[in-house]
Amino acid sequence: MEIQKTEEAKNPEIEEIIELTKQKQSEEVEHCDEQEKQTQVAEDEEDENELRNLLLADIGELPISPPSATQVNFVSYFITDFTKPGHDQYIYRHANGLCVIGLAPTHLAFKDEGGITNIDFNVGKSDRSVLKVSGKRKKNAMRSESNTALCKVSTAKESYIVRCCVKGSLLEVNERLIKQPQLLNSSADREGYIAIIMPRPADWTKNKESLITFEEYKEKKEVSL
Template sequence: MAEESATIDAPPPPERSPQLESAVDEETRALIVPDPSDLPPFPPSAVEANFARYFVADFLNPGHDQYVYRHPNGLCVVGLAPAHIALKEEGGITSVDFNVGKSDRSEMKVTGKRKRNAQHLQENSALCKVCTNGNSFVVRCCVKGSLLEINDRLIKQPDLLNTSWLSAP
C-alpha cells in the first residue's frame, strides 16, 4: 500500500511594511519599558507590597485602636495603631509586659515545621500589657490564630512603640 500524504497549501503570510513593523515595535516597547514619569518617586515598602492592611478601631474599649497586617500566606502581624490611646498619653509608653494571664508570652518557644508549642489565641486573648506613666492597657489579639513570636526588643526598649511605625526601618 502506498501512503499518501495530503498537504494543505496555506496562503503566504501578508507582507508587513516597514512602517507597520516600526509601529508594532513601538507598542511593544511601550508595554515593556515603562515611562519614568509614570513611576512612583519611591518604590513601595515590603509592608505596602506584601501585606493587606486592616485597622480595628475601638477594639473592646474606646481608643484601643490596633492594626493587623495580613500576608497572603496567612501570617498576621498585630500592633498598636497610631490612634491608640496609649500612644497619646503624656510621656508615652514606659514598659511592655508579656506576662498576662496564665502564661508568659515572652517565654514561649515555637519549633519545627508545624510550629509546635505555639499558643492558640482567640480574638479577645491578651497579648501583652502596655504601661504608660499612670495607666496600663491590655493589647488584645483581635484575630484568631496561633502566636508564633513576639518582638523581644519591646521588653528592653518599650520606647520603640512611641516611634512612628511608618518611619521604622
Template sequence: MLTLEDLRDINVQQGKLLDRYYNVRHVADAGKVEGNDQTVAQHHNGLCVIMIHPSHPICSKTVQNVDFKISVNCDRSEIVLSGKKKRGAQFVNPNSKLCNVTCTDGTSYILYCGVRGKLLEVNDNLKSSPQLIAQRCDSDGYIAIIQPKKEEEKTVLKDLLTEEDFIRHRQIRASNKHELDDIMESDSKRLCQS
C-alpha cells in the same frame, strides 16, 4: 516562619511595600476603647503580623514599658515551640489580651490579638526597647505573629476593616466627638446661666 529580618525593610514611609506583600486590615477601638486601633497584616503564607495603627495614641507618647505578662498565670513571651506543628504555641482569640503598654505620662493600653490562631512569637525587642512600638509601629515595632488554623487562613480577616472602612470609621468617630464636645459645651453654658 516570618521573622524580624523579614520585616526590617518595611517602615512608615514604605507603606506601599506593606500593602504589596501583605493583606492589611484594621481593628478599630480594640477592647471597646476609643482610639485603641490595631493593624493585622497577613502575609501570603497565612501568618498574621499584629501591630498598632500609626494613629494610635501610643505613637505620640514615650513608651515606658511593654509587658507581655497579662495575668499571674499567663506570660505571652514564654512561648516554647517545638516541631513542624508548632507544639507549645498559645491559642488565642481576637479579643485575647496580648500585652500591656505603659507610657511615661501614666497612661496604659491593653493591646489585643485581633485574630484567632496560634501565637508563634512576640517581639521580645519591645522589652528592652519599648519605644519601638511607637516609633516603628509597622515594622520593627510589631507586637506579635499569629498563625491562623489552615482552614481559617482565607477568612481570618473577614471581620476586620479595610483601609477605606477604617478611614470612614475614624471620620465618624471624630465627628461624633465634635458633636459631643458641642453638646457638653452648650450644657455647661446653660448651667452657668441658671
C-alpha cells in the same frame, strides 16, 4: 527558390501605447512597494513604542516613594475601637496565612505625651515572652481568641491592653520591644510589630468579617498615610 522571412511592420502608435503601459505598471509597482514600506515602518514604530511603554514606567505615574516591604508582601487589615474606644490595631496577613499584629497609627497610646515607654508580655495567666514554639506542628504554640490579651503597653500616664485580634496559634512575640519599647513609637508597622499569629483558614474567614481594609481604615479615621 529561397524564401526570405519578412519582419512585420511595427505600428508607431501601438508601440507608444505599449511603452506607456509598461511605464505606468512599473510606477504602480514602485508606488505599492513604497506604501508597503511606509506601512511596515509605521507598524514597527508602533510595536517599539508599545514595548517601551511596557518596560519603562511613566515617571509621572510613579509614586513619590517606593512601596515598603510590608505593602508588597502583606495585605493590610485593621480593627478599630477594639473592646475600648481608640484601641486601634493592625493585622498584616501574609500569603502563607501568617498574621502580624501591631498597633495602628491612631491607637490612643501614641497620643499620650512621650509615647510608649514600656511593654509587658506578662499578662493573663502566662508570660508570652517565654513562649518557645518548635517544629512544623508549632509545638507549644498558645491558642488564642481574638480578644485574648497579648501584652500591656504603658505611657507616662496610662496603660493599654493589646489584644490578639484574630483567633489562632500565637507563634512568637517581638521580644526586642522589651528592651527597645521606643520602636513602637518610631516604627510600629515594621520593627515595632508585637506578635505573629497563625489562624486556621476557617477561623480567619470568620475573623475577617470584623476587620476593615486599609482604605476603609483611612476613611473611617480620617487619616492620610
